[in-house]
Amino acid sequence: MKNIASLLILGLLPNFANAADSPKELTIERIFQSPALQGTTQKNLEISPDGKHVTFLQGKKSDYERLDLWEYDIISGKTKLLMDSNKLSSGPEELSDEEKGRRERMRLSGSGIVSYQWAANGKALLFPLAGDAYYYHLGDKKAQRLLQTPEFETDLKLSPKGNYLSYVRAQDLFIKHIETGVETRLTYDGKGPIKNAMAEFVAQEEMSRRTGYWWSPDESHIAFTQINEAPVAEITRSEIYADSIKMITQRYPSAGTNNVVIKLATVNISNKQKLWINLGADPDIYLARVKWMKDSKTLTYQKQSRDQQTLELNTFNIQDMSERTLLKENSNTWVNLNDDLHFLNDQKHFIWASEKDGFKHLYLYKNNGELVRQLTSGKWVVDKIESIDEVNQQIYFTGRADTPTQRHLYKIGLNGGDIEKVTQRSAFHDISFSDDASVYIDSFSTTNTPQQVSLHKASGEQVTWLNQNQVEGNHPLTPYMAAWVEPTISNLVTKDGTELYYRLYKPKNIEGKHPVIVYQYGGPGAQVVTDKWGGNRGLLMQYWVSKGYIVFSLDNRGSEGRGKAFEDPIYKKMGSIELTDQIAGVEFLRTLPYVDKDRIGVYGHSYGGYMTLMAMFKGGDYFAAGVAGAPVTDWTLYDTHYTERFMGHPKVDASAYKASSVFPYAKDLKGDLLIYHGMADDNVLFTHSTKLYKHLQDLGIPFESMDYPGKKHSIRGKNTGIHLYKTITNFFDKHLEMN
Numbered sequence: 151m152k153n154i155a156s157l158l159i160l161g162l163l164p165n166f167a168n169a170a171d172s173p174k175e176l177t178i179e180r181i182f183q184s185p186a187l188q189g190t191t192q193k194n195l196e197i198s199p200d201g202k203h204v205t206f207l208q209g210k211k212s213d214y215e216r217l218d219l220w221e222y223d224i225i226s227g228k229t230k231l232l233m234d235s236n237k238l239s240s241g242p243e244e245l246s247d248e249e250k251g252r253r254e255r256m257r258l259s260g261s262g263i264v265s266y267q268w269a270a271n272g273k274a275l276l277f278p279l280a281g282d283a284y285y286y287h288l289g290d291k292k293a294q295r296l297l298q299t300p301e302f303e304t305d306l307k308l309s310p311k312g313n314y315l316s317y318v319r320a321q322d323l324f325i326k327h328i329e330t331g332v333e334t335r336l337t338y339d340g341k342g343p344i345k346n347a348m349a350e351f352v353a354q355e356e357m358s359r360r361t362g363y364w365w366s367p368d369e370s371h372i373a374f375t376q377i378n379e380a381p382v383a384e385i386t387r388s389e390i391y392a393d394s395i396k397m398i399t400q401r402y403p404s405a406g407t408n409n410v411v412i413k414l415a416t417v418n419i420s421n422k423q424k425l426w427i428n429l430g431a432d433p434d435i436y437l438a439r440v441k442w443m444k445d446s447k448t449l450t451y452q453k454q455s456r457d458q459q460t461l462e463l464n465t466f467n468i469q470d471m472s473e474r475t476l477l478k479e480n481s482n483t484w485v486n487l488n489d490d491l492h493f494l495n496d497q498k499h500f501i502w503a504s505e506k507d508g509f510k511h512l513y514l515y516k517n518n519g520e521l522v523r524q525l526t527s528g529k530w531v532v533d534k535i536e537s538i539d540e541v542n543q544q545i546y547f548t549g550r551a552d553t554p555t556q557r558h559l560y561k562i563g564l565n566g567g568d569i570e571k572v573t574q575r576s577a578f579h580d581i582s583f584s585d586d587a588s589v590y591i592d593s594f595s596t597t598n599t600p601q602q603v604s605l606h607k608a609s610g611e612q613v614t615w616l617n618q619n620q621v622e623g624n625h626p627l628t629p630y631m632a633a634w635v636e637p638t639i640s641n642l643v644t645k646d647g648t649e650l651y652y653r654l655y656k657p658k659n660i661e662g663k664h665p666v667i668v669y670q671y672g673g674p675g676a677q678v679v680t681d682k683w684g685g686n687r688g689l690l691m692q693y694w695v696s697k698g699y700i701v702f703s704l705d706n707r708g709s710e711g712r713g714k715a716f717e718d719p720i721y722k723k724m725g726s727i728e729l730t731d732q733i734a735g736v737e738f739l740r741t742l743p744y745v746d747k748d749r750i751g752v753y754g755h756s757y758g759g760y761m762t763l764m765a766m767f768k769g770g771d772y773f774a775a776g777v778a779g780a781p782v783t784d785w786t787l788y789d790t791h792y793t794e795r796f797m798g799h800p801k802v803d804a805s806a807y808k809a810s811s812v813f814p815y816a817k818d819l820k821g822d823l824l825i826y827h828g829m830a831d832d833n834v835l836f837t838h839s840t841k842l843y844k845h846l847q848d849l850g851i852p853f854e855s856m857d858y859p860g861k862k863h864s865i866r867g868k869n870t871g872i873h874l875y876k877t878i879t880n881f882f883d884k885h886l887e888m889n
Contacts, residue, residue, distance in 0.1 A: 173632035188600035200272030235262030239280035269312035323347035381408035389830035406800035476519035508715035537583035578682035595683035663746035673757030706731030755779035770820035775885040828861030
C-alpha cells in the first residue's frame with residue numbers, strides 16, 4: 151500500500167478516486183477531439199545552450215495539432231508562451247511539394263511551429279513557419295522575419311556560431327548573414343535532376359538522413375551533396391483526390407533499379423571555392439552519414455555498399471586533401487545505420503556504435519581508427535548516446551539493459567567499467583541533456599500513464615516537474631479511468647526456444663469466450679510491445695477492450711529492441727519467421743480459457759498491413775478476419791535501400807522475392823479481408839493495393855476495401871482518423887460477431 155501511495159504522489163499511476171465520480175464511456179470521436187485525452191504534452195524538449203531555459207512545442211487547448219513555442223525559465227521556475235503561431239501566421243499553411251515530402255519522411259504532423267533551433271549563445275531561436283524563417287531574440291516583443299521571398303525555402307539551419315542562416319531554395323544552397331542581411335548563393339547548377347544540398351528519397355525515408363549539407367564547427371566551410379536523379383526511373387502515379395486526379399511523375403528507385411548518382415563536396419563560404427571528394431570507383435553506393443571533426447579541417451563520411459553488407463568510415467582533410475579509411479564494418483546480412491558517432495573535444499578520440507557482436511554497443515577509438523576499448527557489452531542494446539561529459543569522463547546513453555520493453559538512462563566511464571542506471575522510474579524514457587551534461591530533461595510514460603516531464607541533475611536527482619500531467623481532477627482522461635484496463639506485458643517461449651514479448655488486454659468482465667484482435671507490425675525498425683503511452687492507437691485498444699475484445703500484440707523476430715541477432719532471421723525470408731512467431735502467439739492465445747479460437751482477427755499498417763495479408767493468406771486456420779492498411783504486396787515495387795537490405799537484389803535473389811510476395815498465396819484466403827490505402831501514397835505506392843485488388847478479383851475471391859482520396863502513407867487528419875477507426879472496428883464487429 152505504501153508503494154502504491156508513493157507512485158501516486160510521483161504521478162506514475164492514475165488516481166482512480168476521482169475517476170469514479172463521473173465516469174464516461176470512451177468513443178472513437180472523443181479520441182480525436184480537443185483537449186487531447188493524454189492531457190498537455192510537450193514536444194521537442196530542449197535545454198538552451200547556456201543552460202538557463204527549457205523550450206518545447208505544445209499544442210493549443212482548442213486544437214492540439216496547432217503547435218506554439220513555450221519556455222520554462224530554470225532560475226525563476228516560470229513557464230510562458232514565447233511564440234503564438236497564430237499571431238505569425240493564422241491562415242492555412244501552403245507547403246511546397248518538397249517540404250510536404252520532407253515532413254512525411256520525418257513523420258512530422260501538426261501545424262504552426264513544428265520545429266526550432268537554438269542559437270549557440272542561448273539568446274535566440276530560429277523556427278520555420280508558413281514557408282518563411284523567423285528569428286526570435288529572447289526578450290524581444292516579436293520575432294524577426296528573415297526570408298520574405300516568393301520561393302519556399304527548406305532545411306533551414308543556424309550556423310554553429312549563430313551568425314548565418316542557411317537554406318535550400320530551388321535546388322541550390324544559400325546562406326544569409328543574420329546581422330547584415332546579406333545573402334550569398336553557394337551553388338548555381340541546381341535544376342532538373344540536379345539537386346544541391348538535398349537528401350534523396352531513400353536517404354530521407356530509409357536512412358534517416360534528411361539533410362544534404364553540414365556546417366563545419368568554425369563556420370568557415372559547408373559540406374554538401376549533389377545528387378543527379380537522371381538514372382532513377384520515372385514512374386507516373388495518380389494522386390486521387392475527392393474532386394480531381396493529379397498525375398504525378400516521380401523518380402522512384404524500386405528494388406533492383408538505379409539509384410541517384412551522389413557526389414560530396416566542401417565549399418568555402420568566403421570565396422566559394424569547392425573541393426570535390428573522391429567517393430571511390432564504384433558510383434553505386436549510399437552516402438549514409440557526414441560529420442565534421444572538431445578541428446573543422448577533417449570531414450568524415452560513412453559510405454555504404456549497395457548490398458549494405460559493408461560500411462566504411464572515411465575522412466577527407468580540406469587542407470592537404472588527404473583521404474583515409476578509419477574503420478570498416480562487415481556483415482553477411484546487412485549493417486544497420488545509427489547516429490552514434492561522436493568526436494571528443496580532446497581531438498584525439500571518438501565514440502562509435504557497432505552491432506558486430508549481435509547487439510548494439512559502444513566502442514572508443516583513436517582518431518586514426520585504432521580501437522582503444524569496447525565500452526558496453528551484454529545481451530541487450532544501446533539505443534543512443536545522449537551526452538558525453540568529458541570533464542568527468544562519463545558517457546550517458548539510453549538502452550535496454552533492464553528489459554527490452556522499457557528504455558532507461560545509463561552512464562559509463564570513458565575508461566569502461568560497469569554501467570550505472572540513472573533513471574529509476576519504471577517507464578519508457580526520452581532524454582535531452584544540456585550542452586555541459588549537468589542536467590537533463592526526462593520525458594517518460596508508461597502504457598497506463600501519458601507523458602510526464604521532469605528536470606534532473608546528471609546524477610538522476612529530480613530538480614523540478616516541467617509537466618506533471620497527473621491523471622486526476624480536471625485532466626481530460628480522468629472520467630475514463632474507471633473503465634481503464636491495464637494490459638499484461640510478459641513473454642512466451644516458442645517451440646525452438648526463442649523468447650518473445652507480448653502485451654495482452656482483456657475485458658474487465660470476462661463472460662464466456664471473447665473474440666481477439668491481434669495488432670502487429672512485425673517488420674524491422676519497429677517495436678510494438680513497449681511500456682510506453684500508445685497515443686491514439688493505444689486509446690483505440692482501450693475502446694476495443696471496452697466492447698469486449700481481447701487485444702493482443704507480439705514482437706516477432708525481425709523487430710527492433712532485441713539486437714541484430716534477433717533481426718537477422720528475416721534476411722531474404724521476409725514474411726516467413728515473422729508469421730511463424732505471430733502464429734505462436736495465437737497458439738498461446740488458444741490456451742487461454744476466455745479466448746474464442748474461432749474469432750481471432752489481425753490488423754496492421756504498412757509492414758503490418760503486409761503481415762496481415764500473409765497471415766490471412768498463409769495462416770487462414772488461425773485468423774478469421776484481417777485488416778491490412780497501406781500494405782506492401784510485392785517487394786519489387788518497394789524502394790532499393792529498404793528492400794535490398796533485407797531481401798538482396800531481385801535479379802540475384804528472384805526466388806526469395808517471389809516467396810516473400812503475397813501474390814502466390816492469395817488464392818488460399820479463407821477469412822474476411824479489408825484493405826485500406828491512401829490514394830496519394832508516395833511511399834508504399836497505391837499500386838501495391840490496386841494490383842492485389844485486380845488479382846483477387848481475377849481469382850473470384852471477394853474482399854472489402856476502403857481507400858482515402860488525397861491521403862499519403864500516414865493517412866493523417868482528425869476526421870479521417872475517426873472514419874478509419876470506425877471502419878476497422880465495424881469490420882471486426884461484423885466478421886468476429888461482436889454483439
